Amino acid sequence: MTTQEWKFNTRDIAEKPDLFLSGHRACAGCAPATVLRMVMKATRGPTIVTEATGCMEVISSIYPYTSWATPWLHTAFETAAANASGIDAALKAQKRKGQLKQHIDVIAFAGDGGTYDIGLQALSGAVERGHDFLFVLYDNEGYMNTGIQRSSGTPLGAATTTTPAGSVMLGKLQHKKPISDIMVAHDMEYVATASPYYWKDLMTKVRKGLEVEGPAFLHVFSPCPRGWRSDPAKSIDYSKLAVESCVFPLWEAVNGQYQLSTPSKLVALAPQKKKPVTEYLKGQGRYRHLFTPQGKKVLDEIQRWTDERWAKLLKKCEQTP
Amino acid sequence: MKSICKQELLALNGDESVAYAVKQSDVDVVAAYPITPQTIIVEKYSEYVANGEVQTEFVCTESEHSAITACIAASAMGSRTFTASASAGLALMHEMLFVTSGCRTPVVMAVANRALSAPLNINGDQSDGMAQRDCGWIQIYVENAQEAYDSMLQAFRIAEDKHVLLPLMVGLDGFTLSHTLENVKVLSDSVVQQFVGERQLPNVLTHEGKTVPFKLDPENPMTMGPIAMPNYYFEFKRQQEEAMKNALSVIQQVHDEYAEVTGRSYGNGLVEAYKLEDAEIATVCVGSTAGTMKVVVDELRQEGVKAGLLKLRTFRPFPLEAVRSALKNVKAVAVMDKSMSFGGNGGAVFQEVRHVMYDAEVHPFIVDFIYGLGGRDTSPKEFRRVYDDLHKIVHAGRVDKLVHFVGLRE
Amino acid sequence: MSREKNWKEISPAGVSSKSSIGFLTGDWKTFTPIRDLEKCTTCLLCVLYCPDGAIRWRPELGKIEFDYNFCKGCGICANECPTKAITMKLEQDEE
Numbered sequence: 001m002t003t004q005e006w007k008f009n010t011r012d013i014a015e016k017p018d019l020f021l022s023g024h025r026a027c028a029g030c031a032p033a034t035v036l037r038m039v040m041k042a043t044r045g046p047t048i049v050t051e052a053t054g055c056m057e058v059i060s061s062i063y064p065y066t067s068w069a070t071p072w073l074h075t076a077f078e079t080a081a082a083n084a085s086g087i088d089a090a091l092k093a094q095k096r097k098g099q100l101k102q103h104i105d106v107i108a109f110a111g112d113g114g115t116y117d118i119g120l121q122a123l124s125g126a127v128e129r130g131h132d133f134l135f136v137l138y139d140n141e142g143y144m145n146t147g148i149q150r151s152s153g154t155p156l157g158a159a160t161t162t163t164p165a166g167s168v169m170l171g172k173l174q175h176k177k178p179i180s181d182i183m184v185a186h187d188m189e190y191v192a193t194a195s196p197y198y199w200k201d202l203m204t205k206v207r208k209g210l211e212v213e214g215p216a217f218l219h220v221f222s223p224c225p226r227g228w229r230s231d232p233a234k235s236i237d238y239s240k241l242a243v244e245s246c247v248f249p250l251w252e253a254v255n256g257q258y259q260l261s262t263p264s265k266l267v268a269l270a271p272q273k274k275k276p277v278t279e280y281l282k283g284q285g286r287y288r289h290l291f292t293p294q295g296k297k298v299l300d301e302i303q304r305w306t307d308e309r310w311a312k313l314l315k316k317c318e319q320t321p
Numbered sequence: 322m323k324s325i326c327k328q329e330l331l332a333l334n335g336d337e338s339v340a341y342a343v344k345q346s347d348v349d350v351v352a353a354y355p356i357t358p359q360t361i362i363v364e365k366y367s368e369y370v371a372n373g374e375v376q377t378e379f380v381c382t383e384s385e386h387s388a389i390t391a392c393i394a395a396s397a398m399g400s401r402t403f404t405a406s407a408s409a410g411l412a413l414m415h416e417m418l419f420v421t422s423g424c425r426t427p428v429v430m431a432v433a434n435r436a437l438s439a440p441l442n443i444n445g446d447q448s449d450g451m452a453q454r455d456c457g458w459i460q461i462y463v464e465n466a467q468e469a470y471d472s473m474l475q476a477f478r479i480a481e482d483k484h485v486l487l488p489l490m491v492g493l494d495g496f497t498l499s500h501t502l503e504n505v506k507v508l509s510d511s512v513v514q515q516f517v518g519e520r521q522l523p524n525v526l527t528h529e530g531k532t533v534p535f536k537l538d539p540e541n542p543m544t545m546g547p548i549a550m551p552n553y554y555f556e557f558k559r560q561q562e563e564a565m566k567n568a569l570s571v572i573q574q575v576h577d578e579y580a581e582v583t584g585r586s587y588g589n590g591l592v593e594a595y596k597l598e599d600a601e602i603a604t605v606c607v608g609s610t611a612g613t614m615k616v617v618v619d620e621l622r623q624e625g626v627k628a629g630l631l632k633l634r635t636f637r638p639f640p641l642e643a644v645r646s647a648l649k650n651v652k653a654v655a656v657m658d659k660s661m662s663f664g665g666n667g668g669a670v671f672q673e674v675r676h677v678m679y680d681a682e683v684h685p686f687i688v689d690f691i692y693g694l695g696g697r698d699t700s701p702k703e704f705r706r707v708y709d710d711l712h713k714i715v716h717a718g719r720v721d722k723l724v725h726f727v728g729l730r731e
Numbered sequence: 732m733s734r735e736k737n738w739k740e741i742s743p744a745g746v747s748s749k750s751s752i753g754f755l756t757g758d759w760k761t762f763t764p765i766r767d768l769e770k771c772t773t774c775l776l777c778v779l780y781c782p783d784g785a786i787r788w789r790p791e792l793g794k795i796e797f798d799y800n801f802c803k804g805c806g807i808c809a810n811e812c813p814t815k816a817i818t819m820k821l822e823q824d825e826e
Contacts, residue, residue, distance in 0.1 A: 010775035014788035022784045022801040023751030028759060029805035033782035046539030050394065061547035065754050066528050066747035071537035073397050074546035075390055075420050082387040086352060086394025086402075087537065089378035093349035093400055096376055104539055122390070125383030199779050225805075233806030233819070236780050425744040486743065525742040528750045535746070544747035556738035557745055563738075 001044070003207040013041050013203065017069075024067040025059040029232020031239060032056050032138040032222040034196050036109065039136055039220075040070070042206035047105045048073075048087055052080035052114025055145040055224075056138060078118040080110040081126035081135060088131040105210050106133035112153035113143045116179050127186045127215045134209040134216045137179065140224035148227040152177040155247075156305065157298040158286045160227075165289035170298055175305055183217040184253045190216040192252040197240035198263050201250060205261075208252070221248045229285020238280065243267070245275040246310040251317065258316040268314060277303045325584035328506040335498035336361035338466040338505050339405065339431045339491070342473035344369050345513040349400035352380040352391035356410040357443045358495040359433040363405060385410035389417045389428070396426035397545055399536030401477060401520045404428065407495060408435035411449045415456070421488040422457025422561055424546055425535075427480035427520075428488040431473065434462075434608065434659075435495035436695045444696020445495030447608060448660040450636075451669040457561050459489040459568050460637040462608045464587075466503040469493045471585060474508075474517055478575045483523040484567040494609040494659075496696060508583065516582060565638040572635055591640035593632040594647045596622060600629025602711035603648065604704075605656045605674055607633050610693070614657070617704045628708055633670065641677045648678065653686040653711040659693045667691075667724045686714050692727035699728050756783065760804025762819040764797060770816035771795065777808035777817065 019040035026033040036056055040047075050073045051057040057074050060067035073083055087106050094100040110119050115137040123135060142160050143149040150160040155176045159165040163172040183191045190212045194202040202220065209216035221239050225232040242248035243263050250261035260268055267274050278299060281287040290298050333341060340362050343351070351370075353363045370379045378395075382388040385406050392402040406414060411432055421428050434450050436442040450460060459479065463469045472491045480489040493499055508516075522534040525543065533541035549557060569591065576590025587593050593611070596618055597603060606614050611632035621628035631647050631654075633640075648654055656675075658668025665672060671689035678687060690707050692699045707727065714720055742748060773795060777786045785801035786808060809817040 010779060011788070011790075014775045014778040015790055018784045020784070021751050022798070023754040023756060024783070025754075025756070026782060028782075028803035029807055030782045034780055034807075037782070037784055038779065048398075048537050048539065058548050060751070061544055061747065063547045063549040063553050063745055064528075064741075064748040065751040066544035066547065066749070067751040068544050069542055069750075071539055071542045072544045073394060073537060075393055075424065076416060078386070079390040079417075082382070082390035083394040085380060085382065085387065086350065086391035086396075087398055089350040089352065089380050089391060090395040090398035090400040093376070093378045093395075094398075096378075097349075121383060122387045125387055128383070129380065196780070231806075233810040235782075235805070236807050236811055423744070525744075525746045526748060527742075528747045535744070545744055547745045547747050549745055552735060553741070553745075556736075556741055557743075559738040560741075560743050564743075 003204060003211060006207060008203070016041050019043065019069045020060070021067040021069055023065065025062060026055065027226050027232070029225040029235045031196055031224065031235040032111070032140055034236065035138050035220050035222050038196060038199055038202055039107065039206050042203035043105060044207060044210055045105060046102060047107060050074065050080060050083040050087060050106070050108050052110035052119055053077040054111035054114055055140070056109055056111065058145055077114055078122055080108040080114050080119055081122040084108040084133040084135070085126045085129065085131045088133055108133055108135045110135070110137060111144070112137065112139050112141060112151040116152045116177055124186065127183065127188060130214045132214055134206065134218060136218045136220060138220050138222040140222045140227060142224070142227050144224050144227040153179065156302055157290050159289060160286070170289055170295055180217065180219045184256055187256065188217060189214055189255055190252070193219045193221070193248065193250050195221040195239040195243050195248060195250060197236050198243070198250065201261050201263065205252065227286070229288070230283055234283065241275065241280040245277050245280040245306070247277055247280055247306055249310060249313055251313060258313065260317050277306050326508055326512045326582055328508055328583065331505050331507055332502050333466055333505045334361065334500050334502050335466045335469045335493045336433065336500065337365055338470035339473050339493070340365035340369070341507055342470045343403050344375050345508070345510055346474065346477055346517045347401065347514065347519070348375070348377050348403045350378045350380065350392065350395035350402045351404065352382050352388045352395070352402070353404045354382050354385045354388045354406070354410060356385070356407050358435060358445070358499040359405045359407045359431065361499065362431055362433070385413045386417060389414040389421060392428040393417065393421050393424055393426045396428050397424060397537050399520065399522055399534070402428050403430070405431040405433070407433040408437055408449045411453060412437060415453065418453055418456040418458055420546070423557065425486040426488065427486055429473070429476045429480055430488065430490045432490050432492045433495045433499040434492045442695040445497050446659045446694050446696065447492065450490065450492045451660040454637055454669060457487060458637065459487055459572070460492060461489070461635050462492040462633070463498065464609055464611045464632065466498060466501070467505050467585070468587060469498065470505050470507060471579060471583070474513060475575045475579055477517050479568065479571050481520050482571045483521065485564050485571050486523065487561070487564050487568060492608065497609045512582065516579065568638050569640060587634050588632065589643065591635045592643045592647055593634060595630040595632060597629035597631060597647055597651065599627055599650070601627040601652045602708055602715060603629040603631055603651045603654050604707060605631045605633055605654060605670065607636060607657070607670055608659065610657055610659065613701055614704055617701050617708070621705070621708055626708070639673050639677065644674060644677050645681050648685060649681060649683060651685045653714045655688055655690050655707045655711050658689055658691045661691060661694065686720050688714065688720055688722070689724045690727050691724065697728050703727050755800045757800040757802055760802055761821065762804040762806060763799070763822045764802065764804070764806070764808055764817045765820050766797065767816045770814045772814055774813060776811055776813065780807050780811050782807065
C-alpha cells in the first residue's frame with residue numbers, strides 16, 4: 001500500500017503495536033522519544049533500524065535491556081549513515097543471491113550531533129552513493145546526551161554548556177545550520193521537515209521517505225525539556241509553537257521542488273496568525289537571558305532571521321517548474 | 322598421501338594477489354577507500370566488479386572510517402565483507418577497529434603496510450599495523466605475494482570460525498610486496514569455493530528468548546552494539562580475549578588444512594622456524610624482511626655460522642608458546658622492528674618477544690634493531706651486520722645497547 | 732534478585748538479552764496523570780504523544796489504559812488533551 005492509499009486516523013495508529021518499546025530511560029517529557037515512537041508506528045513492513053550514538057541510542061539499549069522490537073545496530077557517533085550504507089549493500093547482495101524474501105526498509109536515526117556535525121560526512125557520502133534508506137534527524141538543538149553542548153543545529157542566542165549565557169557573550173553566536181537545505185542541495189528525491197505535534201503530517205512524511213528507492217531525509221523538530229530548561233509537559237506544545245512562529249516551518253522538497261506542508265501553509269495564507277518568536281522562546285530557560293535589556297538585540301536578530309528565512313522559503317515554494 | 326590440487330602460475334604483485342584471492346572468495350560486500358600502496362587492490366577489484374566477474378556490492382565510501390563502518394554493518398547483516406587500507410587510512414579507522422572486534426563481526430582487511438605521518442611518507446614500514454595491535458583484530462604478516470594470496474583465503478575461514486568471530490587483517494609490506502611482481506600459484510575457483518565455503522553464522526540468544534542466527538534479520542530481531550555499563554562491559558572484553566586464545570589453534574588448523582590442499586605451508590601458521598634447531602644467533606622478522614633474512618642466514622650457514630631466523634607470521638594473537646619454544650636454544654636474538662614505539666625502549670615486536678621470553682627457562686640476550694622506517698631500503702649486507710653484532714654480544718657475554726638502528730644516518 | 736551473568740553466559744557482541752518492557756520506569760514520576768472519564772472523548776492523542784508509550788488504546792475493551800508502571804509523569808498527555816480530561820496530581824497513589 002503506497003502513501004497515497006494509506007488512510008489512517010488516531011485509532012489506526014493507536015492500534016498498531018509499538019516497535020519502540022516502553023521501559024526506555026529517556027527523560028520525562030522527551031519529545032525525541034515521542035518522535036521515535038511515531039516514526040516506528042509509520043513503518044510499512046520489515047524494518048532494520050540503525051542509530052548514531054546519542055540520547056535515543058543510549059536510552060534504548062542499556063545492556064541487557066533493549067527497547068527495540070526491530071533489528072537494531074549501533075556502532076559509533078558519526079556512523080548512522082555509514083551503517084545504513086553497509087546494511088543497504090548487504091541487502092542488495094542478498095537480493096542478488098535470491099536470499100531476500102521481501103523488501104526491507106532501512107531507517108537511520110541520529111540527533112544533531114550525528115547529523116549536522118560529526119555525522120555529516122557519512123551522511124553526505126551515503127546520499128551521494130544513493131543507498132536506499134530513510135535518515136531521520138531528531139533535532140533537539142544540542143549535544144544533549146553529553147550534557148547540553150552546542151551543535152551547529154543550536155539556534156542563535158541559545159545557552160548551552162559550551163555557549164553559556166555570560167556577561168560578555170549571550171549564548172550561541174551563530175545561527176542554526178540549514179541542514180535540510182544542504183540535503184536538498186544533494187539532489188535528493190525527498191527531503192522534509194516535520195514536528196511531532198503534527199503527527200499525521202510526520203507519519204505521512206515517514207512513509208513517503210520510505211517509499212523513495214534511494215536516500216530520503218526527514219528533519220524532525222524534537223524539543224528537549226532538560227536541555228532547553230522547559231516544562232516537560234510542554235514539549236509537544238513547543239513543537240507546535242515553533243511551526244506557528246515560523247521558527248521551524250514544515251515543508252517537503254520533492255526532487256528539489258519545495259512545497260509547504262499544511263500547518264505552515266495555514267500561516268502563509270493568514271500571515272496575521274503568525275506568532276512572534278518571543279511567544280515560542282519565552283518559556284525556555286535556554287533563552288531566559290535574552291529577555292533582558294542586553295538580550296533584546298539578540299531577540300530582534302532572531303525575529304529578523306526567522307522572517308528572512310520564512311520569506312526565502314515562501315519564494316522557493318512559489319517557483320514551479 | 323592425497324595429491325595437491327592443480328594450480329595456475331600467474332605473475333601478480335602483492336596487491337593483485339590479494340584482489341585475486343578476494344575475487345575467488347565470494348565476498349558479498351566490499352567497502353573501501355583508496356590509499357597508496359593499497360590502491361591496486363581496490364582498482365583491480367573494481368575491474369572484476371565492472372566486468373561482472375564477481376557478485377559483490379562494491380561501495381566506494383567517502384573515507385576509510387565509513388568504509389570499515391559499512392563493513393561492520395554489512396557483516397552484522399550476515400554478509401562476508403572485505404576492505405583494504407594502509408597508513409593514515411588504517412589510522413583513521415582506529416576507533417572503528419575496536420568496534421569491529423567488539424561487535425564480533427569477522428571483517429577481513431588487507432593492509433599494505435605503510436609509514437604514518439608526519440612527515441608524510443607513502444613507503445613501506447609496519448607502523449600502521451603495529452599501532453593497531455590492541456584493537457582486537459587478528460594480525461597476520463606475510464613474506465611474499467604468494468603468502469598474501471594464501472593468507473587471504475585462510476583469513477575468511479579463520480575470522481568466521483564460530484570460536485573466533487574476530488576481524489582479521491593481513492599485512493603486506495607497502496611497495497616491497499604490494500607493487501612487486503612475483504610468481505604466484507593460484508588455485509582454481511572450485512577448489513577455493515570448497516576451501517573457503519560460505520559464511521556460517523553461529524546462533525545467539527536474543528531478547529525475544531529465541532536462539533537464532535547471529536545477524537540482523539526482521540524475522541528474528543536482535544539488538545547489536547548496545548551501551549554496556551560498568552557492570553557488563555568487562556565481561557564482553559573477556560569474551561574477545563577468549564576468542565583470541567581460540568584463534569591460536571584455529572589459525573593452525575586452517576593453515577594445516579590449506580597445506581594439505583596446496584602443498585604450501587608457512588611453519589605452523591603462527592611462526593616459521595628457519596634453521597633454528599641448533600642456531601646460536603637468530604633474528605626475529607615480520608613480513609618481507611624474513612625473505613631477505615633467509616638468504617642472509619643461508620650465506621652465514623655456508624660459512625659455518627650457526628645462524629637462524631624466526632619468522633613471526635601471526636602477530637595477534639601473539640604465539641607465546643611457539644616463540645618460546647623456537648628460541649629456547651638460541652644464545653642471542655635480534656628482533657627486527659620496522660616501526661617505532663616512541664618512548665617505549667624498543668619497537669613493538671621487541672617488547673612482545675622480550676615479554677614472552679621473560680619466563681623462559683633459559684634467557685637469551687635479546688636486542689632490538691629498528692630499520693626500514695619510511696621505506697628506507699635495507700640491504701642483505703646491512704642485515705649481515707646484525708648477525709655480526711649478535712656474535713659480539715655472545716662473545717662479550719653482555720648487552721651494551723638494547724636498541725639499535727640499521728641504516729640510520731647517525 | 733537474579734545475579735548478573737558471567738562472561739561465559741552472555742551472548743557475544745552485546746546482543747541484548749531482555750526487552751525493556753521488563754524495566755519499569757513508573758517510579759520516576761512525581762506527578763501522576765488522573766483521568767476524568769466523563770470528559771474523555773477517546774480522541775487518542777494522549778496515546779500518540781506519550782514519549783513512553785505508557786498510554787494504550789485497548790480496542791477490544793473500547794477504552795484507554797494508563798500504564799502507571801511506565802508513566803514518568805511528564806504531563807504531556809494532560810497538556811495536549813483537548814478536553815482537559817487529564818490533570819497532573821502530586822500523588823503517590825494512582826487510584
